[in-house]
Amino acid sequence: MDSRDMSPVNHCTAFPVRHPWIALCLCLLLTAACGIGTTQFHNTLDFRFFFSADNPQLRAYETLQSTYGSEEFVFVAIATRDGTDLFTVTNLQALASLTDAAWATPYSLRVDSLTNFPYSRANAEEFLVEDLFDPEQGLSPADLQTRKQFALAEPATLNALIAADSTVAGMRILIQLPGIDRAVETPKVVFFIRELVQRFEQEHPQFKTYLSGQIVVDQAFPESTAGDMNFVWPAFFMVMLLLLGVIFRSAAFVVFTLLTALCAIATGMGALGWTGMKINAAVTVAPIMILTLAIADSVHILTRYRRLRQQGQPKADALHASLQQNAIPVLLTSLFTAAGFLTLHFNDSPPYQALGYIVCAGVMAAWLYAMLLLPALVMLLPHKIKRLTETTTVAPMSAWADWVVRHQKPLFFGGVVVIVAGLLCLPLNRINDDPVKYFGSQQTMRQHMEFVNSHITGLGALNYSIPVETGETLTSPSYLQRLDDFSQWLAQQPHVVHVDSMADIIKRLYQSWNSDDSAFYRLPQQQDTIAQLLLLYEMSLPFGGDLSTLLSHQEGESRVRVTMDNTAGDYHIELDQRAQAWLQQHTAVADQVVSASAPLMFAHIGERSMKGILLGLIGSLFVMGLVLARLFRSTQLGLISLVCNVVPVALAFSVWGLLNGNIDVGLSVTLGIAFGIVVDDTIHFLGKYRHARQVLALDSEAAVRFAFARVGPAIVITSLILVAGFAMLGFSAMNITANTAILTTVTIVIALVVDLLFIPAMLLRFDPSEQRAPTETAHG
Numbered sequence: 001m002d003s004r005d006m007s008p009v010n011h012c013t014a015f016p017v018r019h020p021w022i023a024l025c026l027c028l029l030l031t032a033a034c035g036i037g038t039t040q041f042h043n044t045l046d047f048r049f050f051f052s053a054d055n056p057q058l059r060a061y062e063t064l065q066s067t068y069g070s071e072e073f074v075f076v077a078i079a080t081r082d083g084t085d086l087f088t089v090t091n092l093q094a095l096a097s098l099t100d101a102a103w104a105t106p107y108s109l110r111v112d113s114l115t116n117f118p119y120s121r122a123n124a125e126e127f128l129v130e131d132l133f134d135p136e137q138g139l140s141p142a143d144l145q146t147r148k149q150f151a152l153a154e155p156a157t158l159n160a161l162i163a164a165d166s167t168v169a170g171m172r173i174l175i176q177l178p179g180i181d182r183a184v185e186t187p188k189v190v191f192f193i194r195e196l197v198q199r200f201e202q203e204h205p206q207f208k209t210y211l212s213g214q215i216v217v218d219q220a221f222p223e224s225t226a227g228d229m230n231f232v233w234p235a236f237f238m239v240m241l242l243l244l245g246v247i248f249r250s251a252a253f254v255v256f257t258l259l260t261a262l263c264a265i266a267t268g269m270g271a272l273g274w275t276g277m278k279i280n281a282a283v284t285v286a287p288i289m290i291l292t293l294a295i296a297d298s299v300h301i302l303t304r305y306r307r308l309r310q311q312g313q314p315k316a317d318a319l320h321a322s323l324q325q326n327a328i329p330v331l332l333t334s335l336f337t338a339a340g341f342l343t344l345h346f347n348d349s350p351p352y353q354a355l356g357y358i359v360c361a362g363v364m365a366a367w368l369y370a371m372l373l374l375p376a377l378v379m380l381l382p383h384k385i386k387r388l389t390e391t392t393t394v395a396p397m398s399a400w401a402d403w404v405v406r407h408q409k410p411l412f413f414g415g416v417v418v419i420v421a422g423l424l425c426l427p428l429n430r431i432n433d434d435p436v437k438y439f440g441s442q443q444t445m446r447q448h449m450e451f452v453n454s455h456i457t458g459l460g461a462l463n464y465s466i467p468v469e470t471g472e473t474l475t476s477p478s479y480l481q482r483l484d485d486f487s488q489w490l491a492q493q494p495h496v497v498h499v500d501s502m503a504d505i506i507k508r509l510y511q512s513w514n515s516d517d518s519a520f521y522r523l524p525q526q527q528d529t530i531a532q533l534l535l536l537y538e539m540s541l542p543f544g545g546d547l548s549t550l551l552s553h554q555e556g557e558s559r560v561r562v563t564m565d566n567t568a569g570d571y572h573i574e575l576d577q578r579a580q581a582w583l584q585q586h587t588a589v590a591d592q593v594v595s596a597s598a599p600l601m602f603a604h605i606g607e608r609s610m611k612g613i614l615l616g617l618i619g620s621l622f623v624m625g626l627v628l629a630r631l632f633r634s635t636q637l638g639l640i641s642l643v644c645n646v647v648p649v650a651l652a653f654s655v656w657g658l659l660n661g662n663i664d665v666g667l668s669v670t671l672g673i674a675f676g677i678v679v680d681d682t683i684h685f686l687g688k689y690r691h692a693r694q695v696l697a698l699d700s701e702a703a704v705r706f707a708f709a710r711v712g713p714a715i716v717i718t719s720l721i722l723v724a725g726f727a728m729l730g731f732s733a734m735n736i737t738a739n740t741a742i743l744t745t746v747t748i749v750i751a752l753v754v755d756l757l758f759i760p761a762m763l764l765r766f767d768p769s770e771q772r773a774p775t776e777t778a779h780g
Contacts, residue, residue: 013323016372017316020379027263027373034365035266037273044278045186045218046179047598050349050605050665057604060596064463067552068559070109070176071463071598074193076102077210077452079168084206086114086166087148092133094204095169101196105173106188110545113171114151114161118541120512127513129540132157154508155491159457159498160563168456174549175215182218190219210448212459214598217435220445221281224734232732236288240295240725247717252383253302260374261294261366268362272354282351282666283358285737288729289673290362293337296680296718297370300326303714305378309385319375325710327371329687332631334367336624336683337676343616348608349665363676401708404760405701412761419647419758426650428657433569433606433664435599440733453565458497460564462576465594467557469587474551474558475530480506480523482587487560489582493575495566502551502558509533569603569664576600606665613671621645624679632690636766644682644759649674652747659742666736667743674747677722681755684711689763700767704760712756719752 016023051058065071078095080086086095096115103111119132132147133139139147151157152166161170173193177185193216197209245254265287301322308318341363344356404411436459439446453459466486472479484503491499507521513533514520524530538547551558564575576595583590621642629638652674656663688710692703726748729741 009324009327013327013371013375014320016375017320017323017379020376023372023376024380027369027376030368031263031266034268034270034274037270038266040273040276041283042276042278043183043222044280045222046182046280047214047218049278049280049351050282051601052348052350055348055601055605055608057596057601060594061598061601063594064465064559064596067465067555067557067594068549070174072175072177072213072215074105074173074175074189074211074213074215075452075457076171076173076193076197077168077212077448077456078171078200079208079210079451079455081206081208083167086162086169087144089139089144091206093135094200094207095171096133096135098196098200099171101200102171102173102193105175105192105196107175107177107185109174109176110549111171111173112161114157114169116542116545117151117154117157117161118537118545119147119150120509120537120540121516122512127536127540129537131542155498155504156500156508160500163456170452170456177215186215186218189215210451212449212452217445217449220439220443224439224443224445225281225284228732228734228737232729232737233288235728235731236725237291239728240291240721243721243724244295244299247720248302248306250383250385252381253306255381256302256374256377257295257298259377260298260369261291263369263373264294264362264366265290267365267369268358268360271361271365272358277354277357278350279354280351282349283355285669285740286355286358286362289341289355289359289676290366292673292722292725293334293363293676293680294366294370295721296677297326297330297334297366298374299718299721300330300684300711300714301370301374302378303717304710306385307713315379319378323371323375326684329684330367330370332627332687333676333680333683334363336620336679338363339620339623340617340671340675340679343613343620343671344669346612346616347665347668348612349605352609352665352669355669397708397712398705400712400756401705401760404708404757405704405764408761408764411757412765415754415758415761419651422651422654425654425657428661429653429663430570430661431606431610431664432662433602434567434662435602436567437662438664438666438734438736440735440738443733453567458495458563458565458567459599460495460567460572461597461599462562462564462572462579462595463597464560464562464579464583465557465596466560466583466587467555467589467592469589473527474502474553474556475527475534477523477525477527477530480530483558483560484523485586486579486582490560490562490579493578495564495571496562496575497565498561498563500550500561500563502547505537505547505550506530506533509537567599569599569606572597572600572603573607602665606663606668609665610663610668613668617671617675620675628683628686632686633694634690634767637686637690640759640762640766641682641686643762644686644754645675645678647758648678648747648751648754651750652743655746655750656743660739664736664739667739670740670743670747673740673744674751677744677748678751681715681718681751682759684715685755685759687711693767700764704763708760715752715755719748723748 048058078098092115095113099111099113099115115131115133117132118129120129122128132151148166151162152164158164175189193211201207201209241254241258244257245251268290269286304322304325305319308321309315338360341356341359344352347353436446436449449459466483468474468476468479480503483501487499487501487503490496503523506523510524510533511517511521580590580595583593625638625642628641629635632638649671685707688707689703692698692706698706723745726741726745730738730745732738732741
């Protein structure tokens with residue numbers, strides 16, 4: 001090391017080489033101090049944490065809850081295993097016993113099932129409301145058949161509490177969690193119900209039960225993530241470490257890289273943990289994101305270090321030279337990658353905002369440890385550099401560079417054609433959050449939800465709270481007619497399987513009041529009659545059976561509940577827009593109508609998040625272009641860097657459009673991962689090219705050869721390792737993880753192709769030079 005060179009870069013890079021013990025101790029102290037913070041996170045299972053406080057769909061949902069009570073429930077589908085009819089005395093007695101037992105569910109408010117559904121009838125002396133099927137009623141076969149016909153014709157039960165083929169029944173347990181600690185409350189509810197239905201199946205083996213509902217889904221997320229932790233995540237680490245060992249042919253290099261990455265992960269996670277921020281399962285991918293950049297930094301430094309050692313330089317000199325040559329590129333890569341992840345601040349979902357902050361801190365920690373901890377480990381721990389032949393190191397890159405230079409024109413124009421053609425596939429993507437498909441098809445949660453959705457009732461849901469107009473009350477015939485018209489319109493829409501409103505109850509009561517004559521299944525025209533029927537009905541309902549979940553006398557509004565068998569987010573948005581248009585045309589209070597549901601909230605979050613992330617990335621790319629143009633002292637290189645950073649990500653999403661096309665809030669995070677990986681390769685390649693052109697005074701062709709020789713191997717090694725690792729994540733049982741892994745893998749592969757083919761072709765096309773330099777110099 002030349003002590004006379006006291007430039008800031010030389011001074012900083014020399015420190016860990018000259019004082020490795022000090023550097024090691026400083027890094028370990030920082031890791032320990034930050035690492036303790038990983039215990040300070042507050043984990044939550046509340047699905048509402050996915051939404052910011054000012055999210056309009058969340059505000060509407062909370063307004064709905066404040067008016068009608070809790071919207072959280074567990075739905076249990078009870079199916080006969082052999083597909084036989086449920087309407088037998090034995091089966092109904094079993095369902096009644098399960099219904100009674102479900103009242104013991106922690107935090108339950110009410111239990112609605114086929115057996116305790118309020119069945120109204122009247123005679124000359126009294127108006128009666130009783131359970132539809134009570135084991136103590138001693139119903140005759142004729143009575144049983146009559147009530148079966150009622151259940152299969154009643155809008156409130158059909159496709160809600162009983163399937164049309166009468167082989168599946170439903171039970172809905174309304175839950176009101178205290179909200180003090182949902183990480184404790186949610187599993188308490190779910191574990192109780194799982195044990196309950198397990199006992200039920202053992203006692204009544206003719207039945208098979210299926211669970212759904214937001215509370216069950218909330219519990220399934222951490223359980224599914226824990227399942228991945230047992231195989232997928234360890235496989236991810238092992239594959240990358242094995243590849244590192246095979247490529248470097250050094251166990252020591254694997255240890256250096258692993259320790260550097262682990263310290264970066266602990267520091268990034270812990271630094272934000274000290275803030276006490278809330279997190280959920282979405283943040284579990286943060287260590288992987290930090291790991292990818294930590295590995296990339298280490299590979300660049302170790303690859304150059306190994307090459308210099310093979311050329312005969314002493315350990316300290318080779319390490320210092322590698323640090324000097326990589327200091328600025330690694331710093332820029334880290335800064336731009338951190339900026340890319342900070343764009344998650346513009347995501348409308350708090351857990352993904354937290355993810356961005358954590359990864360940003362981790363990326364900067366990875367840079368710090370790559371410049372301090374990694375060289376300290378290299379200096380202190382014994383290791384051997386096995387000599388590799390020329391044909392296995394420089395020769396392939398030299399041959400590749402020569403081939404690219406010779407075919408620069410077809411590579412450039414061919415690349416333009418491929419890029420333009422690929423970008424035409426971008427519109428094939430659609431922002432579409434479908435919570436059911438967050439889970440893999442082999443997961444129990446997914447199978448249960450799909451069974452419920454296809455065999456008894458839909459998992460898609462919308463709610464409309466419709467106020468009365470001026471001069472009306474909830475019992476006004478005009479209000480109820482408008483409510484009924486809206487319900488009838490909704491029932492005719494594609495994929496709608498069930499609509500529930502107060503109008504249906506009034507029509508059923510009016511029919512019962514008139515000796516169950518079907519001609520009276522309509523709305524009365526006298527407000528006094530409606531008010532009397534409603535009062536009699538509410539007074540006759542048993543404990544837990546009031547109408548507060550459907551109407552609010554205080555607010556002067558009632559609810560229309562819509563259930564659909566299409567769970568796609570874009571379908572929810574489209575149906576809601578058409579429903580709002582209908583209300584605008586047929587009511588004077590359309591602007592006061594509240595529409596809300598958990599699926600509708602998730603449907604909008606992807607679109608809102610993607611818009612925020614795209615705006616943030618555009619800003620980051622613009623700043624990056626200006627910085628690189630200034631740093632490289634070349635507007636051309638700044639523009640080329642922008643193109644080469646955008647193209648791989650855009651093409652990857654084009655490929656995704658061909659493969660799948662659905663982009664959810666989880667997949668939008670891939671933009672941040674991809675941005676970091678692409679920027680890393682681009683900056684290193686352009687940095688070496690610029691060094692060759694402006695410092696070594698090489699012509700463009702020789703500069704391309706120089707860049708390939710210096711960073712080509714590291715780019716290829718990094719890409720291969722990350723592709724192999726993310727390919728393992730593609731086996732995750734969680735689609736939200738597997739899809740992110742697949743798209744990231746595609747992005748890395750495309751970025752590698754762009755780096756090895758299109759970037760040099762662009763440089764040779766737009767940065768021509770007549771000057772020529774000896775090939776030996778280019779090989780460095």
